[in-house]
Amino acid sequence: MSGNGKHYHHGRTPAAWTGSMVSGVGFLLGTVAFLIGPNWVLVWISIAIILGGAVVGGIMSKMGMGQA
Template identity: 50%
Template structure:
């Protein structure tokens, strides 16, 4: 299982989105305890903002490259040598 998550989330887009969302979670939690609805909703907006910023950064190329999906029962694709390598 450890090998299947190699590199998962180790990108600037992921880190930025999670940090912004975590700050929003802390803000919303603090204002919920203080019974301040406006501050709570401001924190909720920050949480959603973290998702938006992470998505924009991923679209800009700062996220993880998408990998092809593996379908169970599908034949394996023929392996090819990298370009420029001769046998």
């Protein structure tokens, strides 16, 4: 607890975990895309998934599942 009564989760919220996991899948897919080819279609799909992870985490945070 800090002095002002707020509790800081340091990223241990459902929004942070979900955004990180979705982005992690995107990075893993991007790695596979480079190892098998490079397969540029799969690379761009992985980039979209990584950005989607940020969007999902932001939406969940605004829904109250993140740090205030």
